[in-house]
Amino acid sequence: MQSTALEWSVCQWFNTQASPVLSDFKGRVVVVSAFQMLCPGCVAHSIPQLKKLHELSQRIPLTVIGLHTVFEHHQAMQPHALEVFIHEYRLAFPIGVDAYDGKEPLPKTMRDWQMRGTPSTFVFAPNGELRLHEFGALDDMALGVVIGQLLNKT
Amino acid sequence: MQSTALEWSVCQWFNTQASPVLSDFKGRVVVVSAFQMLCPGCVAHSIPQLKKLHELSQRIPLTVIGLHTVFEHHQAMQPHALEVFIHEYRLAFPIGVDAYDGKEPLPKTMRDWQMRGTPSTFVFAPNGELRLHEFGALDDMALGVVIGQLLNKT
Amino acid sequence: MQSTALEWSVCQWFNTQASPVLSDFKGRVVVVSAFQMLCPGCVAHSIPQLKKLHELSQRIPLTVIGLHTVFEHHQAMQPHALEVFIHEYRLAFPIGVDAYDGKEPLPKTMRDWQMRGTPSTFVFAPNGELRLHEFGALDDMALGVVIGQLLNKT
Amino acid sequence: MQSTALEWSVCQWFNTQASPVLSDFKGRVVVVSAFQMLCPGCVAHSIPQLKKLHELSQRIPLTVIGLHTVFEHHQAMQPHALEVFIHEYRLAFPIGVDAYDGKEPLPKTMRDWQMRGTPSTFVFAPNGELRLHEFGALDDMALGVVIGQLLNKT
Numbered sequence: 243m244q245s246t247a248l249e250w251s252v253c254q255w256f257n258t259q260a261s262p263v264l265s266d267f268k269g270r271v272v273v274v275s276a277f278q279m280l281c282p283g284c285v286a287h288s289i290p291q292l293k294k295l296h297e298l299s300q301r302i303p304l305t306v307i308g309l310h311t312v313f314e315h316h317q318a319m320q321p322h323a324l325e326v327f328i329h330e331y332r333l334a335f336p337i338g339v340d341a342y343d344g345k346e347p348l349p350k351t352m353r354d355w356q357m358r359g360t361p362s363t364f365v366f367a368p369n370g371e372l373r374l375h376e377f378g379a380l381d382d383m384a385l386g387v388v389i390g391q392l393l394n395k396t
Numbered sequence: 397m398q399s400t401a402l403e404w405s406v407c408q409w410f411n412t413q414a415s416p417v418l419s420d421f422k423g424r425v426v427v428v429s430a431f432q433m434l435c436p437g438c439v440a441h442s443i444p445q446l447k448k449l450h451e452l453s454q455r456i457p458l459t460v461i462g463l464h465t466v467f468e469h470h471q472a473m474q475p476h477a478l479e480v481f482i483h484e485y486r487l488a489f490p491i492g493v494d495a496y497d498g499k500e501p502l503p504k505t506m507r508d509w510q511m512r513g514t515p516s517t518f519v520f521a522p523n524g525e526l527r528l529h530e531f532g533a534l535d536d537m538a539l540g541v542v543i544g545q546l547l548n549k550t
Numbered sequence: 551m552q553s554t555a556l557e558w559s560v561c562q563w564f565n566t567q568a569s570p571v572l573s574d575f576k577g578r579v580v581v582v583s584a585f586q587m588l589c590p591g592c593v594a595h596s597i598p599q600l601k602k603l604h605e606l607s608q609r610i611p612l613t614v615i616g617l618h619t620v621f622e623h624h625q626a627m628q629p630h631a632l633e634v635f636i637h638e639y640r641l642a643f644p645i646g647v648d649a650y651d652g653k654e655p656l657p658k659t660m661r662d663w664q665m666r667g668t669p670s671t672f673v674f675a676p677n678g679e680l681r682l683h684e685f686g687a688l689d690d691m692a693l694g695v696v697i698g699q700l701l702n703k704t
Numbered sequence: 705m706q707s708t709a710l711e712w713s714v715c716q717w718f719n720t721q722a723s724p725v726l727s728d729f730k731g732r733v734v735v736v737s738a739f740q741m742l743c744p745g746c747v748a749h750s751i752p753q754l755k756k757l758h759e760l761s762q763r764i765p766l767t768v769i770g771l772h773t774v775f776e777h778h779q780a781m782q783p784h785a786l787e788v789f790i791h792e793y794r795l796a797f798p799i800g801v802d803a804y805d806g807k808e809p810l811p812k813t814m815r816d817w818q819m820r821g822t823p824s825t826f827v828f829a830p831n832g833e834l835r836l837h838e839f840g841a842l843d844d845m846a847l848g849v850v851i852g853q854l855l856n857k858t
Contacts, residue, residue: 540690588785
């Protein structure tokens with residue numbers, strides 16, 4: 243996986259008019275969090291963490307992106323249901339739907355980025371390099387340290 | 397609201413082959429918890445409480461019933477999506493779908509039982525009388541005391 | 551251990567002018583919680599639980615008694631230090647200091663009541679009978695059920 | 705307050721044979737956490753945070769120092785009691801007792817560093833400059849970001 247070439251494949255966005263690509267955010271630290279709206283670990287851990295990250299991003303050059311990476315129970319987690327989830331959990335950062343063609347078992351970004359499941363967290367440096375790829379719950383303090391270290395590396 | 401006449405109106409059940417009615421459980425304390433799968437307070441508070449109640453019900457004459465009382469965003473919380481939710485959250489107690497005809501804004505049990513929203517918790521005595529109707533998060537200890545007090549009143 | 555004969559041995563009381571004995575509370579459910587002010591499990595779990603019990607006791611025939619059962623590090627947990635702890639944690643229910651003569655390794659109530667350590671929780675029925683003796687953290691809901699069951703048995 | 709001149713005044717150390725001074729740690733980020741062993745907010749929030757910081761310090765150039773800054777109830781929080789607290793809470797990082805002469809109401813470091821109470825957290829850059837002084841609970845993620853940002857500034 244050549245990290246500088248990583249790009250998400252999103253078929254629909256929420257909370258943004260644009261169709262952002264990763265390279266739009268050069269100069270900023272980018273946290274991408276892949277989740278599923280009916281994954282209990284994501285809801286209990288990642289969603290509160292993402293809200294905290296989003297708050298933090300108001301004050302520092304940090305961008306937070308959610309990725310709805312559905313790899314099971316597709317019927318129950320379609321974009322119209324995700325929209326309700328985003329509304330009910332009051333999520334305000336951009337969230338993209340990982341592209342799914344109905345043929346492959348996994349959506350495209352999940353395959354391209356070699357994710358093992360949800361939640362998965364990715365942290366990119368301001369120069370676009372991937373610096374962290376973690377599967378499962380990630381500690382707030384440890385994530386903060388990684389972000390802080392990258393903030394200076396413009 | 398004449399509590400002894402209360403009966404739920406359920407169009408589909410999960411985790412039970414039967415179509416139970418409230419009066420089936422005479423002689424037992426019954427906790428009915430009305431929730432929505434995309435209601436954050438329900439997921440964070442009621443679901444863990446229901447799992448704890450269900451564990452408790454293995455040792456004492458207590459029956460736990462979930463009621464999926466959808467009163468908004470119907471498209472996103474249909475029974476097939478609830479089935480996934482039940483699977484992912486590993487819920488093992490009977491859960492009924494509150495009957496909804498698509499005409500009235502609220503489902504039938506919600507109207508009949510005069511619920512104000514979700515989560516709503518109902519506790520019935522072994523003689524079938526309604527003894528508690530609470531809207532919002534309910535403290536574990538306080539709920540335990542109510543259940544304990546009713547256990548003796550067969 | 552003949553539970554009806556149980557009585558605590560307290561050398562000093564806080565939050566009460568009287569020197570209560572267990573038999574004073576006939577007709578009420580009594581929860582006695584044995585703790586040490588420098589026991590991490592007691593501070594994290596029992597103290598919040600006791601505050602919740604004390605709140606509950608304003609509305610139902612329940613009495614909450616703390617017992618400072620020091621069996622190690624006696625110098626660091628003397629009554630004058632306990633007094634500060636009670637003040638800082640804003641504990642308002644009666645707390646007795648388990649009698650310690652400096653000869654035996656354990657204080658007297660701890661020996662008489664055969665405690666294994668702290669925290670230890672005891673629940674007495676309104677007729678004075680011991681109905682629960684538990685070592686370690688006790689779940690709020692389970693404790694609530696026990697209390698509720700005993701409330702009726704006057 | 706000229707931060708580069710800050711130095712603690714400690715009369716006794718635990719978990720270290722040396723008598724460290726702040727300038728010993730040039731080249732490392734230093735977190736100093738001022739607490740009192742009978743301050744509920746310190747015990748509930750700062751102590752777990754310090755344990756997490758100490759774990760983190762095994763992998764990055766970070767030093768964690770506790771400061772027992774007693775400004776009330778001195779009799780109940782003497783060094784021999786602190787020693788028991790350290791043992792019971794399994795704290796393994798260096799903890800100094802803020803110097804107290806019994807005349808002034810506050811201990812010396814507390815006065816010199818202009819603390820408003822406990823908990824108080826101080827973060828020093830690798831060059832010794834004070835970069836954060838916060839009174840009250842500090843969020844794990846926000847603290848992590850501050851530490852991360854300073855790690856690069858050798």
